[in-house]
Amino acid sequence: MQLPGHVGLVLLVVSPVWFGLVTREAVGVTLLALLTAMLPDVDLVLEAFLPIEHHGVTHGVWFVLAVGLLLGGLVTWWYVSGGRRHFRPGSDARHLPARTVFAVTASAFVLGGTTHILGDMLTAPDVAPPIRPLLPLSDAVVSFDVLWVYDPVVNFGLLALGLLVHLALWRLAPNGTTLSRVRGSTGRGSRRG
Template sequence: MVDVSGHFAMALLFATPAWIIWGGRGALAFTAFTLVTAMLPDVDLVLRHFVPVSHHGVTHTLLFVVVVSSIIGAISARYLTSYLNAHSRIRSTRISRETVFVFATAGFIIGGVSHIFADLLSAPDIAAPLAPFWPIYRQHIVIDVIYYDSPIWNFGLLGVAVALHYLLARHKRYPLHTRYRIGDPKKGNKS
């Protein structure tokens, strides 16, 4: 497992496609949301005080990340869609429940998967190895190319990720026109 800055860096790297899908404000919101969700698998550090789970156990699996992300995405779509449509800072004529579901679910999945990937790159230096494909493939997977406390990897990767997002934000093309777009394409809004 890399330190928190390494997890944030990996989440930033995994969130870069948001600039193509949403562009502008949508991409910034998605990137910020992905940073918040990047620590999702480490919920086991809190849960272990209440239930018998181990660090790098079930919460560090793709199954856990996808199931939790889908549940939170469905709840978000149900309860946040009308709020987002009524919010004055969101420049859109209509945000569908489907868009809110995709946005929230993808943010959680990308944050969680980036966390698992970063842990694969550095476990088992000081933590147990991961079995991210459990229950389909129960064997541990170890890549182990990064040392946990390496400032070069953690902060270097964070610097590269921030620079990449800066370059993508400065790019003036509109995002792809998809049904998940946030903003009104008829008004020429950059979202």
């Protein structure tokens, strides 16, 4: 899968956050997941300096989990060290416990990276080595091989669908309200927020 497909797949997988988080938080979690959407492909850069191969250890869930936890820890450290003052006045984010910040950010980072691995399992091994998602603990190959890596319809179709889903969810969620609250409303005259 190529960059547009990976981004679109992450957008689709993370879209349920709109049902449990307020608008600003849903956008934040989506952006964090997108930051790691291409994380496993860091091997394409590292293979010039280290004895690793594409679709190797960086395409494993253990690598993504370790990096996601590390990034979540860094964001949490930034937040408790004064980063929260960058949130605008009146923002609920200033009052989140550190463990909540860690859980949400680490989960978003891990979700982005593991979704990348899933995307590659859908396309590999037609032009690249197969995915071994449990490296280094297991050498087992997991490949569904149902899509072609370079198919522009798949790659740009996933991107378009992911963007459309998020745009629709953003339009449905009044600012400061979760979609689960909107769904539970009775229509005209219902309270907002």
